[in-house]
Amino acid sequence: MILYDYILSPSCYKLRLLASLLDVPLELRAVDFHPGREHKGAALLALNPAGCLPILVDGDLVLTESAAILAYLAAQSGPNWLADGDPQAIALQQQWLSFSHRLAEALGGARLVEMLHFDGDLEALQSDGIAALRELEAALFTRRIAGGTFLVGDMPSIADIACFPYVALAPDGSISLDPYPSIRLWMRALRSLPGFIEMPGIHRLHELAPDPFAKDLS
Numbered sequence: 001m002i003l004y005d006y007i008l009s010p011s012c013y014k015l016r017l018l019a020s021l022l023d024v025p026l027e028l029r030a031v032d033f034h035p036g037r038e039h040k041g042a043a044l045l046a047l048n049p050a051g052c053l054p055i056l057v058d059g060d061l062v063l064t065e066s067a068a069i070l071a072y073l074a075a076q077s078g079p080n081w082l083a084d085g086d087p088q089a090i091a092l093q094q095q096w097l098s099f100s101h102r103l104a105e106a107l108g109g110a111r112l113v114e115m116l117h118f119d120g121d122l123e124a125l126q127s128d129g130i131a132a133l134r135e136l137e138a139a140l141f142t143r144r145i146a147g148g149t150f151l152v153g154d155m156p157s158i159a160d161i162a163c164f165p166y167v168a169l170a171p172d173g174s175i176s177l178d179p180y181p182s183i184r185l186w187m188r189a190l191r192s193l194p195g196f197i198e199m200p201g202i203h204r205l206h207e208l209a210p211d212p213f214a215k216d217l218s
């Protein structure tokens with residue numbers, strides 16, 4: 001299976017993460033997302049006309065949309081990561097997968113504006129992101145007092161993996177995770193899973209933070 005991948009994309013990272021947790025080998029094709037915008041070039045638009053990553057190619061099958069790819073990997077190699085059979089768990093898993101798109105827009109958007117200088121209203125994105133984090137905190141707190149650790153059921157599922165990257169990277173968009181103890185415990189539980197892999201922060205790769213001494217040197 002080939003994953004068209006950008007090392008700093010949370011949507012790609014969640015697939016690398018699940019593949020690692022499930023011990024599924026992925027052949028990574030590094031895409032020059034930034035600054036090259038290779039995902040908008042003819043070759044990748046032919047695979048995904050939406051012009052975004054991730055893209056998974058498995059033989060003749062081309063899959064886009066990270067939630068669909070998570071479901072595909074889990075169905076093939078880790079069915080216990082998918083809610084199956086129980087109508088309530090199936091619905092809740094879908095709800096969290098949809099919620100992950102809100103996190104992507106708000107927290108992911110704030111991160112792109114803050115760290116890669118994309119266009120966008122940083123304050124509005126941060127405020128939407130904080131609203132989503134408060135919802136997640138309340139849900140995880142409720143799960144904890146009922147004895148649960150993860151979003152759905154007793155085990156981690158693709159719902160957790162779909163939401164985790166944007167939350168863990170929220171500080172890249174200047175959003176602190178200090179006010180959310182249940183979220184931090186949930187992240188710790190996910191980080192403790194065998195096969196867990198981290199993702200680098202944008203600043204560590206592109207070193208885009210302005211040099212505080214640049215003016216003094218000019």
Ligand SMILES: N[C@@H](CCC(=O)N[C@@H](CS)C(=O)NCC(=O)O)C(=O)O
Nearest residue numbers: 009010011051052053054065066067
């Ligand atoms: N709904 C898509 C969204 C994926 C997405 O937003 N990917 C980003 C990278 S993290 C992207 O390719 N954005 C295109 C761009 O910003 O030009 C999914 O979950 O796969």
